[in-house]
Amino acid sequence: MIDIAFVKPALPRHGALVLPLAEEAPLSGLAQALDTAAAGGVTRGLEAAGFRGRKGQSCTLWAPVGEHGPARVVAIGLGKPGEWTTEAIEAAGGAALSLIQAEREAVVAAEGLGAGFAASFALGLVLRGYRFDRYRTTEKEEDKPKLEKVALAADAATAARAAWGPMRAVAEGVFLSRDLVSEPPNVLTPAVFAERCKPLEKLGLGVEILGPKEMRKLGFGALLGVAQGSENEPRMVVMQWHGAAARGKKAASPPVAFLGKGVTFDTGGISLKPAAGMEDMKWDMAGAGTVVGLMAALAGRKARVDAIGIVGLVENMPGSNAQRPGDVVTTASGQTVEVINTDAEGRLVLADVMHYCQERFAPRCMVDLATLTGAIIIALGHEHAGMFCNNDELAQQLAAAGREVAEPVWRMPLGDAYDKQLKSDIADMKNVGGRPGGSITAAQFLQRFVQKRDPATPWAHLDIAGTAWSSKDLPTIPKGATAFGVRLLDRLVADHYEG
C-alpha cells in the first residue's frame, strides 16, 4: 500500500506535485509558490490546456520550474466547492493516482481541502493504487508503477492524520479482500483460504477453522453435499472481534454477524456450467473475501463493536463422488433439500452457515454476502448489489451506508408467493425455483434458514454477483476485484452499531 503522510506545505524538488483545484478558483498556497517559482508558468500552462478545475478534468504539466522543481505537476479538477462530496473527492484522488504512478514520490497540495476531504483524497488515491502482480514475472521495470510515498500538504495536518487512521485500516481490509478474490483457484483452495485468515489473529481477532470432521458432527449436510465432488476439502472459518468492551460496557448486547459464500471455484458441479467465461467463477468466493476484509478493517480500526464473521469455503466440482441432481440432503437446521440443480450451490453452503451462526451466537443482526445468482446481474447490472431484507430498519441502514461509500444496494422484494416456487415433491424444499425471479427465490431459500426467535433475527442478504468484480477501471477501483461490501458494512457498523 502506498505510504501516506500529512505534512506542512513545502515545494517538492522531484517526483510529482498534485494540485487538486476548485472550479475557476485562483491557485492557493503551494500551488501559488510553485507558480511563482515557475514565473507564472503554471497558471499559463493550465490556461493554455483549457483546464478550469471542472469535476473530472485533469492536466499534466511537465517540469514547469525546470530542474529545481517537480518532474510533473498534475492538476485535478474538483468542481465547485459547494458541491463537493466524499465520493467526488475520493474519485479525484483516484484520478490523481493514475497520472502519477510512474513517479516514486508525490506531494499533494491539499491545503484547500480541509482535514476530512484531504483524508478522503488520500483514500481514493490509495484504493486506486491497488495492484495484484504476484504472478507477473516478465513485466519491464519501466512499465511498473513506482509510487511509494505520497505526502499531503494540509493546513490541519493533525486532524487529517486522525481522520486517515481508520480509513487506512479500512483500505487494508479492502486490499486483503481484493487479494483473496484475485488469487487463482488452483492456489486458493478452501484450506488455503482458511490459512490466509489465520494471520488476522495478530490484529486481535479470534480465528477458528473447522474441517469436514467437525462439519459432519454439526450436521452440515448441505455444505458437505456441495463439497463432496472435490478433492479439496471444505472449511469454515469463524472470526470474532470483541471491541465493544473497550467502550466500557461489558459486551452486553449480542454481536453483529457477517456471513460469506466462499465457493473457491464453481464449475456448477454435475449441472456443469458452459466453458465460456467459466474462469470468472474463481471469484465465487467474493462474499467470503468481503467478510474477511471487513473483519480485518473492524479490528484494524479497533471498532467499538462485537462482530462475528463466518465464511463457508467449498469447491464445487463434478468429481466421481459429486452430488447428483435429485439428491436429498439434510441441512444443519434439520430441514431437507432436494438438490435439483447442483449449480445452485451457494445457498446450500449458506444455509448451514446461517444456522450455525444463529445457534451459536444469537446475533443481533446478520448480513450475508454472496455471488449468488446470475439473475441479479440481469436485474441490476453492475451498478447496485441486490439487497433482500426481513427488517425495514436494517434495510434502510444498509441503503444509506451504501450511498455514503458509493457501494449502492437496491432493495428487492421477498414474499410467500415467491417462496412457493421452492416446493418439492419429496423434501421440505428444492434448491431452485425456476427462472422467474431467480434472485428472489434464491433469497427465499436463504430466508428459510433465518430463525424465528420472536421476532425473527434481523437479516439481510446482499447478492453481489454483479458488483464483486469490475471489467473496467473505476475511479477508486482498478479493473478486477472490487471488495464491494467491505466499506459498506464497515460504514454500517460505524453509523449504527458502535458506541
Ligand code: BES
Ligand atoms: N456463482 C453462481 C452465480 C453467478 C453467476 C455469479 C454469474 C456471478 C456470475 C451461482 O452459484 C449459480 O451458478 N447460480 C445459478 C443458479 C441457478 C442454477 C438457479 C445461476 O445464477 O445461473
Ligand code: MN
Ligand atoms: Mn453455481
Ligand code: ZN
Ligand atoms: Zn456459485
